[in-house]
Each structure stands twice: as structure tokens, then as C-alpha cells.
Amino acid sequence: MQDKSTANVNRGPSTGAIEIIVAALLIGFGVVVMWDSARIGAGWASDGPRAGYFPFYIGSIIAAASAVTLAQAIAGARRRDKKHTAVFVTLPKLRLVLSVLIPTAVFVLVIPFLGIYVPAAIFICLFMWRLGGYPFRKSIPVALGMPIVSFVTFEKWFLVPLPKGPLEAMLGY
Amino acid sequence: MSELAALFQGFAVVLDPFNLLLICVGITLGVLIGVLPGLGGANGVAILLPLTFSMSPTSAIIMLSCIYWGALFGGAITSILFNIPGEPWSVATTFDGYPMAQQGQAGEALTAAFTSSFFGAFVAVIMITFVAPLVANFALQFGPPEFFAVQFLAFASFIGMGRGSPFKIITSMMIGFALAAVGIDTVTGQLRLTFGSIEMLRGFEFLVAVIGLFGIGEILLTMEEGLAFKGKSATINLKVVVQTWKILPRYWITSIRSSLIGCWMGVTPAGATPASFMSYGVAKRFSRNGERFGTGQIEGVVAPETAAHAAGTAALLPMITLGIPGSPTAAVLLSGLLIWGLQPGPLLFVEQPDFVWGLIASMYIGNIFGLIIVLTTVPFFAAILRVPFSIIAPIILVICAIGAYTVNNAAFDITLMLIFGVVGYVFKKLDYPLAPLVLALVLGDMAESSFRQAMLLSQGSVSIFWSNALVGTIFGLGVLMLFWPLIQWAWGRVRVAKPA
Numbered sequence: 001m002q003d004k005s006t007a008n009v010n011r012g013p014s015t016g017a018i019e020i021i022v023a024a025l026l027i028g029f030g031v032v033v034m035w036d037s038a039r040i041g042a043g044w045a046s047d048g049p050r051a052g053y054f055p056f057y058i059g060s061i062i063a064a065a066s067a068v069t070l071a072q073a074i075a076g077a078r079r080r081d082k083k084h085t086a087v088f089v090t091l092p093k094l095r096l097v098l099s100v101l102i103p104t105a106v107f108v109l110v111i112p113f114l115g116i117y118v119p120a121a122i123f124i125c126l127f128m129w130r131l132g133g134y135p136f137r138k139s140i141p142v143a144l145g146m147p148i149v150s151f152v153t154f155e156k157w158f159l160v161p162l163p164k165g166p167l168e169a170m171l172g173y
Numbered sequence: 174m175s176e177l178a179a180l181f182q183g184f185a186v187v188l189d190p191f192n193l194l195l196i197c198v199g200i201t202l203g204v205l206i207g208v209l210p211g212l213g214g215a216n217g218v219a220i221l222l223p224l225t226f227s228m229s230p231t232s233a234i235i236m237l238s239c240i241y242w243g244a245l246f247g248g249a250i251t252s253i254l255f256n257i258p259g260e261p262w263s264v265a266t267t268f269d270g271y272p273m274a275q276q277g278q279a280g281e282a283l284t285a286a287f288t289s290s291f292f293g294a295f296v297a298v299i300m301i302t303f304v305a306p307l308v309a310n311f312a313l314q315f316g317p318p319e320f321f322a323v324q325f326l327a328f329a330s331f332i333g334m335g336r337g338s339p340f341k342i343i344t345s346m347m348i349g350f351a352l353a354a355v356g357i358d359t360v361t362g363q364l365r366l367t368f369g370s371i372e373m374l375r376g377f378e379f380l381v382a383v384i385g386l387f388g389i390g391e392i393l394l395t396m397e398e399g400l401a402f403k404g405k406s407a408t409i410n411l412k413v414v415v416q417t418w419k420i421l422p423r424y425w426i427t428s429i430r431s432s433l434i435g436c437w438m439g440v441t442p443a444g445a446t447p448a449s450f451m452s453y454g455v456a457k458r459f460s461r462n463g464e465r466f467g468t469g470q471i472e473g474v475v476a477p478e479t480a481a482h483a484a485g486t487a488a489l490l491p492m493i494t495l496g497i498p499g500s501p502t503a504a505v506l507l508s509g510l511l512i513w514g515l516q517p518g519p520l521l522f523v524e525q526p527d528f529v530w531g532l533i534a535s536m537y538i539g540n541i542f543g544l545i546i547v548l549t550t551v552p553f554f555a556a557i558l559r560v561p562f563s564i565i566a567p568i569i570l571v572i573c574a575i576g577a578y579t580v581n582n583a584a585f586d587i588t589l590m591l592i593f594g595v596v597g598y599v600f601k602k603l604d605y606p607l608a609p610l611v612l613a614l615v616l617g618d619m620a621e622s623s624f625r626q627a628m629l630l631s632q633g634s635v636s637i638f639w640s641n642a643l644v645g646t647i648f649g650l651g652v653l654m655l656f657w658p659l660i661q662w663a664w665g666r667v668r669v670a671k672p673a
Contacts, residue, residue, distance in 0.1 A: 018599070018602075018603065022603060026348075029348070029351075030347075033366060037365070037366075040363050040364075049624075049625060049628060051361045051363040051365060054350075054354060054624070055350075055365055058350045062347045062348060065341075065343045065344040065347070066340075068340045069341060069344065072340075088602065089397065089602070093396075097397060097598070099396075100392065100393065100396050100566065101594075104591065105591060107570070107571075107574070108574065108587050108588055108590075108591050111578075111584050116571075116574065116578065120571045120574075123570075123571065124564075124567040127566065127567035128567070131563045131566075132563025132564060133563075134563070142564060146568055146571060150575060162575060162579070163578060163584055
């Protein structure tokens with residue numbers, strides 16, 4: 001029986017498509033830089049370039065170079081160039097990458113509210129449990145160990161403060 | 174010679190118990206960083222940089238440069254035992270190193286790699302000792318136009334000597350400049366590209382970008398290969414080491430040639446990676462056993478490792494004398510210098526000789542200690558890699574987050590790090606080179622201010638850049654480099670058009 005997973009193994013967005021998207025985004029980035037530079041003045045004052053001079057031309061170079069890349073990518077995709085039809089990332093690999101990226105993103109977004117120690121412990125514990133298949137009794141010691149070691153190293157030894165949340169506030173830090 | 178006297182002065186600074194301890198700690202941390210994925214040389218130094226704020230600049234740079242050494246050594250361990258290059262410049266080491274491990278010669282391969290690295294770095298440090306003061310003296314004549322010309326040459330040579338699409342190199346570099354421009358303009362005090370956000374006022378912190386691009390990006394890439402590290406085991410005991418040392422002198426020509434290739438390429442922003450590939454290729458062509466390269470030839474390990482270390486070390490020469498880092502990790506060290514309030518460039522030799530010669534002396538000692546430490550701790554580091562990725566990965570991610578935060582005590586930087594991570598992942602897959610971006614980010618402000626100071630001197634006339642022979646030559650070389658890909662392309666078309 002052909003199951004969906006073997007059919008998906010080699011499918012994924014094509015490199016050419018991603019090239020086009022990235023080049024288009026970069027053209028947009030370049031235009032934004034040019035626009036903001038023009039706003040503060042991109043010309044030549046009496047004693048030299050104004051503040052927006054450098055960024056204006058930088059933005060224009062980004063837009064121009066990315067336009068060339070975009071044209072090359074479109075041409076390559078039209079010609080069905082091997083480099084452009086190759087898969088950028090297969091769906092299974094993308095799932096693996098997202099399985100790291102999304103939890104990390106949640107971890108990062110939670111830090112301003114809960115500090116760094118508590119989310120780190122939860123993050124490590126969940127990671128080991130979901131992706132490594134470790135039972136909680138093995139993952140909890142490691143997950144608790146790391147923040148505690150970090151706390152001692154950074155706060156006490158190197159005297160470098162890290163973001164803290166309500167739990168630490170309750171404990172008097 | 175006054176260099177030797179200054180060098181001995183430097184040794185006196187370094188041979189202080191605290192500094193020696195820092196050297197050992199630094200090297201061990203460095204090897205650990207070099208061995209773990211996602212914590213590469215540039216990234217690892219970036220994360221540990223804020224920890225050194227409480228030390229004196231001399232002690233700090235000694236520890237950081239030893240971390241750099243350690244990472245250079247560490248990259249070879251994963252290349253040989255796991256066929257995973259720990260650093261971009263260790264890729265060429267996998268060609269013969271891993272086959273050697275597969276044939277049970279891992280100990281020999283590792284010993285050869287470490288000893289070659291030691292030799293390459295040693296040659297480069299000697300070069301630095303004698304050449305750096307010359308360059309610094311020469312550079313004392315530089316004014317803003319000359320500095321801008323040198324910076325222009327550095328960036329142009331990325332385009333001239335880079336592989337792959339020059340348009341992508343240019344885009345990458347310009348993105349770095351654009352990011353460097355965000356924030357308060359130093360000359361006029363105006364806000365640029367901040368779009369009304371207070372967080373953007375600070376500008377993009379270079380270290381955060383490095384951690385994101387090289388650290389998070391690397392981990393995301395590694396995730397594609399799944400979560401398994403399976404590697405060969407290695408025993409290094411004294412017998413293996415001595416046996417290998419007896420064989421190595423046979424390849425002295427390869428070693429010297431590779432060191433020279435490394436020194437030359439390390440000084441230019443091209444860096445350690447092309448040096449290792451080029452040296453491998455040259456050794457293959459000139460060796461008696463050239464055809465057997467790739468099957469486990471010890472010479473195939475000696476050549477790239479010597480070159481990579483010579484290059485990595487030589488990259489520090491333009492950094493301390495001209496303020497132009499020759500590699501992303503040197504760029505991180507440069508930003509450290511700026512944070513400590515030191516102005517890299519020729520005046521550093523004059524105003525802070527203790528710092529400069531302390532750094533150079535620590536390179537000698539660090540190199541020796543590094544070789545000893547790394548030969549004795551290989552089994553330990555190899556064992557660390559057997560810790561499953563599902564445990565190591567989150568720990569590394571947390572360390573990166575801590576590293577990003579400690580730069581400016583800003584939680585926003587951690588979010589930025591993540592964004593840079595995704596950008597790094599996509600860019601690496603699409604062959605947009607990251608090194609020009611990173612170098613532009615660290616040098617952008619300096620390059621722009623050199624340009625504007627030059628303009629102030631010349632009252633707005635661009636002709637100052639060819640006003641004297643020195644500036645004109647450097648600038649001319651830069652322009653040549655800039656258009657080199659175009660020249661090569663045109664030359665290729667002309668040759669094809671003529672039927673031979």
C-alpha cells in the first residue's frame with residue numbers, strides 16, 4: 001500500500017520558487033531603504049553627503065542586484081534548469097526544521113513575560129520528550145539542571161543578569 | 174630587533190597565572206564550541222564576548238582568541254570522526270580524514286590534523302610577529318581616503334574572488350551595510366531606518382546577527398539531516414601520536430606550501446575556507462600519491478588543516494593593523510575591541526603595545542597549550558557528540574538565546590536572533606554568502622565615516638581617491654576586483670568566439 005509518507009518524501013517547494021520569492025522580498029527591502037533615506041535627505045549638502053546618501057545608494061544596489069537575481073531565477077525556472085527545479089526542502093525535512101523552529105519561537109516570545117529560566121526548563125523538557133522520546137523522569141532532571149547551572153554561572157559568577165519572571169520575583173530575586 | 178623585544182614584553186604579560194588559566198579555559202571552551210553544531214567559531218566567540226566585560230581588555234582578548242584557536246582545532250574532530258565538518262574550513266579535512274577513520278586510523282588522522290594545525294598557526298604567528306609592525310608603521314601614513322580605499326578593496330575582493338553569483342554576493346554585502354546604517358547617524362545625529370521604533374534606535378547589534386545567522390541558522394540546517402550522530406571511535410595514546418609524528422616530517426614541503434597558501438589567503442577577506450580547499454587541490458596535484466587522495470591519505474589531512482589554521486591566524490593581522498577583519502570570527506573579535514574602547518588600526522601598536530604584544534604572545538602559547546589539550550581530550554569530546562541531539566539541541570538554543578540577550582540586556586535581541594536564524598537558513602540554502610554580510614555589518618559604520626571624512630577633507634570632491642599614488646593604487650585594485658567577474662565573463666566569451 002503506498003502511504004502518503006513515501007509519496008511526500010521527495011516533494012517540496014522548488015528552489016526556483018523560493019529564489020523568486022526571496023529576490024522579490026529583497027527588492028522590496030531595497031525600495032524601503034531607499035524610501036526612508038530619501039525622506040531624511042539623500043543628496044549632497046555643502047560639506048559632504050547628507051545622512052541618507054549612503055543608505056539610499058545601498059538600497060538601490062540591493063534592489064538592482066536582486067532584480068538581476070530575480071530575472072535569472074525566472075529565466076532558470078522557465079528553462080527548467082536543474083538547479084531551479086531541485087527541491088528546496090522536502091516536506092519531511094521541513095517538518096523536522098519546523099519542529100525545532102516553532103518551539104524555539106514560542107520559547108523566545110515567552111521570555112519577556114516569564115524570564116528565561118522557567119521557559120528554558122519547559123523548553124528542554126518538552127523537546128527531549130517530544131523529539132527524543134525520553135520519559136519525564138529522565139528529561140526533568142536535565143531540564144531543571146540547565147537553568148540552575150546557568151543561573152549560578154551567569155548571575156552569581158559572571159554577574160551578568162538574565163531576564164527573570166514572576167517565579168524568580170517570588171523567590172526574592 | 175625591536176619586534177623581539179616587544180614580543181618578550183608580551184610574553185611577560187601573558188605568563189601571568191590568571192592569563193594562563195584563561196588560556197586553558199579558553200581553549201577547552203573553544204574545542205567544545207568547535208565540536209558542537211550551531212556553536213561555530215564566530216558564534217561561540219560572539220556568545221562568550223559579553224562574559225568578558227568584567228575582565229581587562231588584554232585578558233579578555235587572550236581568552237577570546239584562545240577560544241578561537243580551540244574552535245579551529247575542534248572542527249577537525251567532527252570532520253574526521255563523524256564526517257561532519259564542524260566549521261566551513263574543515264570540509265576539506267573530511268575528504269581524507271573520514272576515510273582514514275573508517276580504516277581504523279582515526280588516531281593517526283587526528284594527530285596529523287592537530288599537529289598540522291599547530292604548524293600552520295605557528296608559521297602564521299611568526300609572520301604576524303614580524304610583518305604586523307611593518308604594516309602598522311606603513312598604515313600610520315593612512316588618512317581617511319586611504320582607509321576607505323582599503324575597506325573598498327576588502328569588500329571588492331569578496332566580489333572578485335568569490336564563487337557563485339556576484340549579484341548575490343553584492344546583495345548580501347549591501348544588506349549588511351543597510352543593517353549597519355540603522356539607528357542614529359553618528360555625523361548628523363539623525364535617525365535612519367528606525368521607522369519610529371525605540372528598539373530599532375540601538376541599531377542592529379552585530380553579535381546578535383552573528384549568533385542568529387551562524388548559530389540558529391546552522392542548527393536549522395543540521396535538523397534537516399535528522400537527529401542522529403553516528404561516529405567512529407578513536408583512541409589516541411602516546412604510541413599512536415609518536416608513530417604519526419615520525420611519518421609527518423615526510424610531508425614538510427606540503428606543510429610549508431600549505432602554510433604559505435593559508436597565510437596569503439587569510440590576510441585577504443577570502444579567509445580560511447578557500448585556503449583549505451586550494452591547499453588540498455594543490456597538494457593533490459603535486460603529491461606523489463595524488464591519485465590516492467580521497468581514500469585516506471594522511472597528506473590529504475595535512476594540507477587543508479595546515480592551510481586553514483594558517484589562514485585563521487593570519488586573519489588577525491589585518492584586524493589589528495588596519496582594523497579590517499579577515500574572517501567572520503576576526504570580525505567578532507574586532508567588535509570586541511570596539512566595545513572595549515580600543516581603536517583597531519596602526520595606532521593600536523603605538524598606544525597599546527601591551528595589548529597587542531600580549532595578544533601576539535598568547536597566540537604562541539595558546540597554540541602549544543592547544544595542541545596538548547586537544548591531543549589529550551579527544552575521547553571526551555567525541556563522547557559529547559554521542560549525547561543525543563534531542564538533548565543537545567535545546568541546550569544549545571538556550572545558550573544562544575542567553576548569548577543574544579547578554580549583549581545589550583534586551584529581550585528584543587533574542588527575537589532578532591531568531592529572525593536572523595531563519596534568514597541564515599534560507600540564505601545558506603540559496604547560496605547567498607554570509608561572510609560579506611557580517612563583515613559589512615561590522616565595518617559599515619567605519620567605512621561610511623571614512624568616506625564622509627574623506628569628503629570633508631576634499632570639500633565634496635570624489636577625486637581625492639586618486640589624488641596620490643597610494644590611494645590611487647589601492648582604489649584602482651579595488652575597482653579591478655569589483656569588475657573581475659565581468660572581465661572573466663567577457664574573456665570567456667571572447668575565447669569561445671574564436672575557433673581554436
